[in-house]
Amino acid sequence: MRSSANSKRYLYIGSALLAIVAVFFIIGLIWTPYGINSTDSASKFIAPCAEHLFGTDNLGRDVFSRCLAAARYTLLVSFAGVAVALVIGTITGLLAGYYGGIIDKVIMVLSNSIMCFPGILLALVAVAIFGPSLYNVIWALGLVFAPTFARVYRSSTIELLGRDYILSAKVMKVNPVRIMFVHILPNLMPQILPAVIIGLANMTLFESGMSYLGLGVQPPAASYGKMLADAQSYMVTAPWLIFFPTLMLVCYILGLYFVSEWVRTSVNGGSK
């Protein structure tokens, strides 16, 4: 009883936080009060006021407009990156778990090698080689995150292989690809859903980190990481430059964590 009430609370708080980001995302798609890169040397470092809700930065750009626009890229990178990781992770994880043997060993050695590098370093190397662009960031992050999904899929597949319904499908001589994707995959949702949500949160952190280092989303596009990088010299004199992008990131990531907590407790029947 108590646990279900608690998990509902997670859902409400998480959804409220995500709703804020969603509103920013939708408004950012259709309208921003000022151009996101339009500079105005007359209005540098204006503190939050009625005209500039989140203030302005060192070039006189409106922080509110930039926060609206950055939501678009943050969501795009996190969702597209998770989609790439999910597709690669699903295929490799199912193959490794289903066939075992040499296929499993090769896939696991590869994914372990990726996982033993610090993820951000690997993504940075990939972007440094292929050039910093939005799509390269998505690919690089997708590759870095794929082993996490592959592992979840692999272990859950191995667990399901002994179930009678999978044995029965094998006896019926169902095609292995069909067994993997139609018989096994739908049963992995309880494990994969929380992993996807946590993946979205981690992906956002990685993207912000890369943008902060200048290798993520490239100007003229706005990104929270880039905004934080630009603002660090003015942290004391213009704290709002740090505060609002950080607030947006916290809303998004915390919201995802809360929702994932709810998913975990409700999908897995409350098991910890």
Next chain:
Amino acid sequence: MRYKGNILEVNDLCLSLSNADGAPVKILNNLKFNVRSGEILGLIGDSGSGKTMTALAVSGLLSDFAHVDSGEIIFEGEDLVKKTPKERRLLLGEKIGVIFQDPSSALDPLQTVESNLSEIISIRDGDKSKGHERILNMLKTVGFDDPKQIAKRYPHRLSGGQRQRVLIAGAALMNPSLLIADEPTSSLDTVTSMSIMQLLHEMCQEMGISILFISHNLNTVRNFCDRVMVMKEGTIIDADTSWDIMGQPKSAFTAELLMKSKLDPHALGITRGEARENAASVLTAKSICAGYKYAGFTNDKMNHVVNNVDFDILEGECVGLIGSSGCGKTTLVKSILGLIKPSSGIIEMNGRIAAVFQDPVSSLNPAHTVRWHLAEALRASGRKMTREEQKPYFLKILEDVGLEGKHLNRFPHQMSGGQRQKAAIAMCLVQEPAVIIADEPFSALDASSQASVIKLLSDINANRGTTMLIVSHNLLVIKAMCSKVLVMDKGRIVESGNTDEVLENPKAEATHALLKAGKYAV
């Protein structure tokens, strides 16, 4: 000193569970019974009748979703319902011991048997230093010949029966006044379950422990319990000494349960599947060897579980395969089904083969409806039908297996164990196989479902002429259904032939052992 009189009295206990919407569903309805000091009380009933809920309510292990609405549970003169959760936890183990159905999940896999048991001693005495001798003695008491070896082993190196013995040893170390055994033998084979029952009986007599023994099998409780209660829909409908309840059941339900558990072929209308005249063979195995590889230090080693097995099954025949657990039955079945590759030998098949497995919980894919399962079987058989043609065909198949049209769009979790097993059989029928191999298809079902699934398979054999290979450790099932029987022991077929001849005039030692165990605890 043991408590004198009724050690446990349950008076007018009502218990409900909250369903997904939070609405209460009544599970136990004015339940009333008592356990006398030093007796074994059997509690039987179909699955879903509230047996396990009774055990959980008495032991204080109810989940958050269950609550006692009214009534009292008086244990050694004190009402447990009024006690706080902390007080009840203190009673658990010390005064009330519990053994569950699944021995594989009840021991810590990372600790040896001795550490598992010394944990119990340290909880009771706060000191595990003097435990070693006591553990070895207790392991000897529960029937291990070499307790020192067993104490050093990890749970995965024990068989199901050995694990259950270790759990019983654990419960006995606490020396409780009341031991609740919730279907402790239903996952074990006949020989092992008989020895577990004997062990519990001895413990009851020597240590004076009262036992509440829960089972869905009337035959199991018959020989070992002093009194038996029959439960239906959360109420006790019949209670008497086990002799009387078997001889003169008071309620119609008990009589029916008794009839079903005896598996009388005439009463159930079962005929033995005989081969037709001049029947061709549909399944032939020639010197099959099969087993499992395990990784050695330098190269993989092969552990042969099945050695040189030969048999021949004729069209329309119903053949039984029996043997104690671990003798290689399942490995043989898996190699016939193509699930593992035999290391040598030839399997010749004339037609499609379909399988029904043991566990009704995992026999159907939880992510899909019954309709999807039937469509998948149809697809696998290579026949093509439009969606419009499929529906009447599936409804007909469901009717044949004793399910209704409404089950077509149900998910597995919306059906009972027996219904799921019938849906799995429906999948077999859709494939129109020449042979159906059923690996212990009844052992996880309660007496009523068991009887109806046996009748169903027998009817399929009689009406459709489908050949059957039934793997079971229940000799009554084999006697009722099969015209031929294969007895397996240590990976070999040690005896085969006409069922009556083999079972009435056994030659192999393994057959003798199975028959002896079957007499007590089928």
